Every structure is written in C-alpha cells, then in structure tokens.
Amino acid sequence: MPTGVALRAVRAQLFEAADRVLLRDGPSGLTSRAVTTEAGCAKGVLHRHFDDFDAFLAEFVLDRVHRMDAQAEALREAVGTGSVTGNLTDALIALFGSVAVSIVALVTFRDELRARLRDTWPAGIPVLTDAVGMIETYLAAERERNRLAPEAAVEGLAPMLIGSAHLLFADRTGPAPDRDAVHAMVATVLNGLSPAESG
Incomplete structure (x- = not known):
C-alpha cells in the first residue's frame, strides 16, 4: 500500500509538472528533462516509473x-x-x-x-x-x-x-x-x- 501511495504521488507530481511545461513552452518544450526539472526531481525518477518518455506522455494524456x-x-x-x-x-x-x-x-x-x-x-x-x-x-x-x-x-x-x-x-x-x-x-x-x- 505505501508503495502504491508513493507511486501515485510521484505520478501526480510529474503530471502536474508536465502541465506547467506544456502550458508555458508548448509541445516542443515538453522533454523528460524539462518535466523532471520542473518537478524538482532527478531525471531517473521518471524512467524508474515509466518504460520510456512516450509511455509517460501516454499516461499523462489519458x-x-x-x-x-x-x-x-x-x-x-x-x-x-x-x-x-x-x-x-x-x-x-x-x-x-x-x-x-x-x-x-x-x-x-x-x-x-x-x-x-x-x-x-x-x-x-x-x-x-x-x-x-x-x-x-x-x-x-x-x-x-x-x-x-x-x-x-x-x-x-x-x-x-x-x-x-x-x-x-x-x-x-x-x-x-x-x-x-x-x-x-x-x-x-x-x-x-x-x-x-x-x-
């Protein structure tokens, strides 16, 4: 259960960061580095929770x-x-x-x-x-x-x-x-x- 809670918190943090980057910089500015920098975490955090950046983006969109x-x-x-x-x-x-x-x-x-x-x-x-x-x-x-x-x-x-x-x-x-x-x-x-x- 705690792991699930942590995963949801990380996902929410990354998705909210993606919102801000997308609104500010548009689709061309939405990179894994831009998202993790905006979220204030290491780039590896995103790749630990998602297979790749397109997998992250697909879940973000849905x-x-x-x-x-x-x-x-x-x-x-x-x-x-x-x-x-x-x-x-x-x-x-x-x-x-x-x-x-x-x-x-x-x-x-x-x-x-x-x-x-x-x-x-x-x-x-x-x-x-x-x-x-x-x-x-x-x-x-x-x-x-x-x-x-x-x-x-x-x-x-x-x-x-x-x-x-x-x-x-x-x-x-x-x-x-x-x-x-x-x-x-x-x-x-x-x-x-x-x-x-x-x-």
Whole structure:
C-alpha cells in the first residue's frame, strides 16, 4: 500500500509538472528533462516509473482526459437549467481554458505518442473525441426537454461546436477569447435550434 501511495504521488507530481511545461513552452518544450526539472526531481525518477518518455506522455494524456469527467458531470447537471447557449459557453470555456488545447497540440506533434495511444484510444484525438461525446450527450438531453428543436442533429452540432471552439482557443500565444466571443459562436451554431434566450 505505501508503495502504491508513493507511486501515485510521484505520478501526480510529474503530471502536474508536465502541465506547467506544456502550458508555458508548448509541445516542443515538453522533454523528460524539462518535466523532471520542473518537478524538482532527478531525471531517473521518471524512467524508474515509466518504460520510456512516450509511455509517460501516454499516461499523462489519458489522466488528463479522465479529468474531464467532472466537466461532463457539471454539464449533465446543467440540463434543464439556465440557457442552452450559456451552458455550452461555460462548458467550452472550462474545457478549452484548461490544458486541453495543449494536449491536442501535443498529440498531433508527436507521432510516437499517437502510435502509443492507439493501443487504448483507437480513433480520434483524446480530449476532442471525449469532448464531442460530452457535448452530444448534453444536447440530446436538452432536445428531450424541448429546449432544443426536435430536428436538431446533435451528432453534427457537437463536433461543430468543439471544432469552432478549438479554433477560437488554438493560438496559445495570444489572449484567450472572452466569454462574449465564445457565446456568439455557440449562438451562431445553434441559430434557430433553441428558443430565444440569453446566457
């Protein structure tokens, strides 16, 4: 048991260091030395707990994807409350204001990491595919409550919202879009599909 606790603590320390390096320096700056230096530990610590750096990165990505469960739960709890546009705006800001955009860049940047992730993630890019599912589930629930038009094709709307939000947040060197910009994008995608609302 103590060994398991120690391993979890080391993993958490290294993953949090990877978050900081990735947000600050981007995918090209995320090296094993950068992570261990940021974590304040010897380089050998990472290699003692993971087969190689791509194994570390694969577990890091999957850990960050699983952290989206709390965001998905918050969106499920928002069903039937507030406005659909407002709820989606808040969910997209929470998603893309986190390390998510940098994770997408990391996965597309490293061929070896994509290959490693194929073992557990057979299609799409982690974070984006989960986010599409989260938004689609939310839209379907709102459609069932007649807060979205019956003809709303949630299977197409969800990837459109995620793709559009990703474009808004993609430039990590510039300022993040403000809530009004994200809200306007969501309102445009849902134009005519939800009752007149303010969010």
